[in-house]
Amino acid sequence: MSDTLYVDGRVRPRAVHTGLQDPDGSGVPRQRHDVGVPGKFVHRTAIEDVLITSCDRLDDSHFSLTARWPHDHRYFTPHHGHHSIVLAGETIRQAALLLSHTELGVPVGHHFVLTDLAYTTHPDHLTVDGRPRELLIEASLADTRMRAGKLVGCRVDMAFRAAGRTVATGHTQYSVTTPAVYRRIRGERLAARRTNGPLPPPVPHQLTGSLEDGDVLLSPTDRSDRWILRIAPGHAALVNPANDHVPGMVLLDAAQQAARALTAPSSFVPYAFSTEFHRYAEHGAPCVIAARRVPSAVPGTADVEVVSYQQDEPVSTSLFTAPERRR
Template sequence: MSDTMHVSTVQPRSPHQPLHPGGGRAAAPRSRHGDRVTREFVHRPLADDILVTSWRRIDDTHFSLTAQWPHDHGYFTPNRGRHHLILTGETIRQAGLLLCHAELGVPLGHHFILGDLVYTTHPEHLAVGSGPTALTIDVVCSRTRMRAGTLASGRFDMTIRKAGRIVATGHSDVTVTSPAVYRRLRGSRLTARHAPGALPAPVPARLTGSAEDGDVLLSPTARPDRWLLRIPPGHPAVVNPANDHIPGMVLLDAAQQAARTLTSPDAFVPYAFGTVFRRYAEHGTSCVIEARRVPSALPCTTTVQVTGLQDGNPVFVSTLTALDPRD
C-alpha cells in the first residue's frame, strides 16, 4: 500500500479467465456508510486522486465498494484508448486501506506492509469513455488476524466490475504495524524525504506510454535494457511528500514504463501484473531499473521481467504480461 510493498509474482492468467469464476455472494447488507471517503482513508495527498467513492459491509468477511476511474487524469493517462494499467493496482490499494481504517479497526497513522498485490485485467472492458468510469468492487476478507480489536494481518480478494462485467480481479495480503513498531523498523530512515533536485534527462515519453516528459520515471543509461529511476519534483500523483521511502506505486509505474520501452516499437499493453518487493526503496540512493524478456506462460503473449536495484541489491521484481499484437 502506501508503505512497504512486498508483492508476489504469479503465473498470468488469460485476460478472459477470471480468478474467481461464478457470481458474487448474495446477501443483505448489515450496515451502510454514507461517510465521505477522505484522503486520509486512502493515503492520497490530493482529493482528485481518490478512486474509491463509497463502501458498505455485507457481513463479517464481505464488503461492497464503488469506485470511479477518471477519463482525463493528469498523470494516469489512457493508453491506446484503454484505462492505465496502474489504476487497477491503485484501486486495490485504496480499497484495502479504506476497509482497514473504516471497518477493521486500524487507526490512522498505522503503517501497512502489503504482502501480495496480484491482478489480471480484462482489456476488452477497459475502454475509456467520454466521462468517468463507474465501478463496483466485491471484496472478500480472509486469513484475518486481529489484535485488540485492530487488524494485524489479512487477505483481500477483489473483483472489479463495470456495468456488471468483470474489469479486473486480484488480491492483496496486508500486515499492519503500529507507529512504535514502524519507528523501530525504520530507525534513522524515518525522517528521510524526497528531495527534489536536478533530474537526469528522461526517456522519450512516447516510448514509455507517458503523456509528456514530465511523467517519465526513467532516465537512459549506456545500455538499452537499463535505466535510472527519476522522480519528477512536485508530482503528487505518484509521490506522497510524507513518505520516508519511495512509494511502491512509483516503482510499479516505473516497471511498466520500462517494459514498454524495452519492447518498443512493438505495442506492449500489459493486462497482468505481479511484483515481488525485497526491501524499502530508499530516498537519496540511485535506483537502477533493468528489464528483460522472459518465457511467457500463455500462447500469443509477451512477458517482461523488470528488476529494481539499489547499491546492487534487488528492491523489487515485476512481471508484466501483454497480449501479442494481432496482424
C-alpha cells in the first residue's frame, strides 16, 4: 500500500459552493447540485468527519474545492495551538477520493491503493483561533492512467489557501482496483476484521498530544523508541469496522504520536510530512511502531523517522520535519 502528495499552486480557483449527490443510490455520481458532499464519496460515515464541502471542475485536469477544518473535532484535536498535521493529510485523501468518484467515474465500492503521501504546511497559517478554518483547494491531475475507459491510477497535486495565503501544498498518488481484482489480491484476508479483545495499556496521552487515553494509538514496550499499535473500539474517526486491514490513516496518526512521544517533553510540532506505504497492515498480528531522530537536510529543523513493522517487515515509513527547538 502506498501514497504521495505535492502541490505547485498553478491554478487560480473560482469561488464556488456546489455539492454532489447520488440520487438513485447506485454509487455512480450524478449531476452536481447545491447540497453537501455525501460521506460515501470521501469514505466517511459520520457527517462531522467530512472535511470537503464543495467541488467545481475548471477544465479536464484542474479543479477547485472548498474544505472546512474544525477547531473542536472530537479526534483531530489541535496541538500547541495549531491544527493537527494529520488533518492536512486527511483533507488530501478526501479530496482525491471525491475527485475520483465524481469527476473520474470511479464507482463507490472500488478500492484505492495508496503509493505515498507528502505535504508541507505553513505553521503561521495553521493556528487555531476558536473558529473553523475555511479553505480553498486548487487540485490538478497528473499521470492519469486509464484502461478501457476506466481510471486505474492517478496523481493529484493540491494547494490549500485561506484568506489569500498558502496554508499547505501536497500531492497523492494511488491506483484503483475493482472489487473483483481486490478479492483476488486479498484472498482469504478479505474476511479479516479487527477484534475487540482486551487492549494493551496506552502510553500517557500527554506524550502523544491526545486528549485522553482512549485516543492513544501506542502501547509501551521495554524500549523508549518502540511501541505496539493499539486501536480502541471507539476510533470511528479513523476506523471502519468493515475494513479488512488497518487503514493507512491509522498508521499516519500513530507515526505522528510516536514522533511526539520520542521527542517529549520537548515541543515537536511538525510542519512537513511524507510517508510511503510498503504493504497492508494486517489485523491479528502485532504492529511495531519505531521512531528515531535522523539528520535534517534543512537548517534549523529537526527530523524524526517513524517505521511500522509487522513480522519484521516494514509496512510504512514516515518522515516528520519540525522547527528545531531553541533552548
